[in-house]
Amino acid sequence: MALELAELVAPAHTALVTQEIQRGVIGDLSALPELAKEGRRIVPNIVRLCAAARARGVRVIHCTAIRRSDGLGANTNARIFQYMARAEPKLIPGSPAAEIVPEVAVAESDLVLARIHGHCIGAGLELAASCDLRIASEAARFSMPEVRLGIPSVVEAALLARLVGPGRARWLVMTGEAIHAEEALAWGLVEKLVPADRLDAAVDAALDSILACGAEAIRAQKRLCKLWEEAPLEASVRTSIEEFARAYETDEPRRRIAEFRAAKRRR
DSSP states (O other): OOOOHHHHTSGGGOEEEEEOOBTTTTSTTOSOHHHHHHHGGGHHHHHHHHHHHHHTTOEEEEEOOOOOTTOTTOOOSSHHHHHHHHOSSOOOTTOGGGSBOTTTOOOTTSOOEEEEOSEEETHHHHHHHHSSEEEEETTOEEEOGGGGGTOOOOGGGGGHHHHHOHHHHHHHHHHOOOEEHHHHHHHTSOSEEEOGGGHHHHHHHHHHHHHTSOHHHHHHHHHHHHHHHHSOHHHHHHHHHHHHHHHTTSSHHHHHHHHHHHHHHHO
């Protein structure tokens, strides 16, 4: 059968993937100014690509480089990796250097999945709380130790109560104590827990499950999930019905149902 390129690159089957377009790599906080200088030349093109992809319903996925705060697990088999281990600022979770360059940013419709291994502390935990889904290794540890340094936890820390409830959020921010990965799973701080050597496979599997869904349906579901966290029940139900009806203004339900039926007939 001949390859139909138009079908292959249809929005429902396509994703735009960026790689390490972070402030600490090609942005204003880069420890490699020459690399940043060259990399900045392509940023306008990336901005246009991301805008065009989102306008057509193509999913945008940002792959980022982040180091553990203790440096464990990082590559050391090349000079650039050895240099980056010593350089400042470091690409650690929650740091400004780890952020996507502001020209591109992360759109509200983008899904963000947190991969957590090792210590997830303070701003790193706030960043994880801001994500849509969280997958952690059994080696992960979670804490909000700001109060032990004489300052309160603020900004995204406000999201913690919505994830784990007010009592457990208070425990995290008022004691500064760390909790183990198993406890984080029981509390609802993470959605999935796997052995460290299966972490990447678990993230890949989660992404495969998301990408197997309708792109427009996933966007609508993210909007609803955000609404459900903030709006009263009556408004949540009313808006959910409106989103359901709006789905049929596209061809996605018809096409996805037809694909499901065709696959069922082939079994």
